[in-house]
Amino acid sequence: MCSRSYGNSPPEGLGVYIHIPFCVRKCPYCGFASVATENIPERAYTEALLKELSMLVEEESLHKSVVDTIYLGGGTPSLLGPSSVETIIDGVLNSLPAPATPEVSMEVNPGTVDKERLSGFRQAGINRIVIGMQSLSQEGLKTLGRIHTPEDSLEAFRNAIEAGFTNIGVDLIYAIPGQTLKGWLEELSKVIELRPHHISLYELTMEDGTPFERLHLSGSLVMPDEQTIVRMYLEGTGLLKECGYIHYEISSFAIDGYQCRHNTRYWLSEDYVGLGVGAHSWLKERRSRWQNTEDLHQYMDALATGRPPVTTKRELSRMEALTERLLMGMRxxxxxxxxxxxxxxxxxxxxxxxxxxxxxxxxxxxxxxxxxxxxxxxxxxxxxxxxxxxx
Ligand code: SF4
Structure with a gap:
């Protein structure tokens, strides 16, 4: 058994999550805090993120918290230019102490990057990228309303290697309407052939208020049946394990040593702060949890006038913290x-x-x-x- 153990030695220090809420187009299944826009207020948003960070460091007395992981998620973080990404990473690392090599992850949409851009992200300090392939079937991507093709995904993967990335993750979605068990396993096999260091499998779920939920409720979006979905998960898991991937979390698989430290922090209920629209934060000792507004304008206005962009903040009861510790840890x-x-x-x-x-x-x-x-x-x-x- 060669799996790296996290249970008794969780990642130490603090994780910093940075939410970039901009997308080219809103996917019909998406329940994340994101807006489709052609005009990204890149500079103003970057400044707002760093202002939020400096306010947080003061208010929560984080000066001595060591940043062990940084994660840029979205939305579509790869819509930001490398210089903004560098400004954000430098801002975090200049505000808080950090080890020599913190894990710095970034989600990348294959429809938004070329080799030059990926090289720029690498130089900006990103050392782990997660390519949101979602599906390697043209039909599947069309159903999901994604902006990219399977070829874009394969090219993004090749470009990431050429850009010097040595820690590459791939995200996939299963249970897509029209997808068969055979088709799903073929897609997964193609991804495994690429040998990414990390693979996440997410079941397509109907998120509140999305076009997919409405179509599903009206009967015009037909999902694979329950039994097929279970087999997609179990047979997909079996295939990954056969091919040498360690199944370390319900949805996550990694070549040994490449388990995601940032996400492991969530599963172990260790400290993290979230910056940006809709981001969540958690400080374990104080059992303190808070969430930012999901509205971009409110977020920008709050920071422009020196107010925290927080909508809810409270201390969890012992029972709530226990439930969450188990809910996350048992993943x-x-x-x-x-x-x-x-x-x-x-x-x-x-x-x-x-x-x-x-x-x-x-x-x-x-x-x-x-x-x-x-x-x-x-x-x-x-x-x-x-x-x-x-x-
Ligand atoms: S690209 Fe991702 S965050 Fe953006 S709309 Fe699609 S699923 Fe949502």
Whole structure:
């Protein structure tokens, strides 16, 4: 077993997430905080992000927090020019202490980059890129309303290698209307042949208020049936494992040593701050959680007048923090250290009657203090956690 362990040695320090909310076009399934625009206020938004950071460092007394991971997500961060990306990364690294090589990730839409731009991002300090291929079928991409073709994705991958990236992730979506199990496994095989360091598989879900949700409710968008979706996940997982990828989180697979440190921080409920429209933050010791406004104009106005762009901020109760710790931690396939969690939250989950039921039903697996979902348990993870918290 060569999987790198995170459970007992979580990433230390602070993660900084930076949300870039601009897109070329709004995809009909998308529930993220993003706006389609031709005129990106690149300079003003970059300045607002850095102003938000300096306000946060003061207000939350973060001066000594060591930035271990930075993640530019969106939206479409690759719509920003390399010089803005460099300004943002330098701004973060000049405001807070950092180790010699923090993980600096960036999401890239294949329809927005060429080799020169990717080289620019590399020089700007990005050392891990995540290419949002989503599908390698032209039909699939058309259904998803994406701006790129399968060829664009393959070219972006080649260009990323030529630009010098040595840590490349690929995001894929399955359960796309019209997609078959065979077609999905063929697409996944093509991606595996590229040997990206990291692959994420996301099931297409119907997000509130999206055109896809409306079409689905009206019956004009037909998803693959439930059984096929389960097989897509399980057979996709099997294929990746056969090909040497470590399944380290429900949706995430990596060549050993290339697990995403930033996302692992979320799953272990470690500290992170989010900058930008709609970004979330969490500071563990204070159990403090807050979220920024999802409205671009409100965000810019707040920072222009020196106000925090926060819409909700509160301290989580012990029970809420415990639920979240389990909800996120159990996503990691190596499971959670239940002894540590019970001690931290002064609780005895393993003494609950439903605990024995979940073990007996083969939904949870317990070895010493480590608890994790079984393969069947992963498919019922939300229901299982709801049952545990009903006490
Ligand atoms: S590119 Fe991504 S963030 Fe932008 S609209 Fe499409 S799915 Fe949403």
């Amino acid at each position: 990691l396939t190596e499971g959670v250290d239940m002894g540590k969690i019970e001690e931290e939250f002064e609780t005895n989950l393993r003494g609950l009657p439903q605990w024995g039921y979940l073990i007996d039903e083969g939904l949870l697996e317990e070895r010493d203090d480590t608890v994790r979902f079984t393969e069947r348990g992963i498919l019922l993870s939300n229901e299982i956690l709801a049952l545990l918290m009903r006490s």
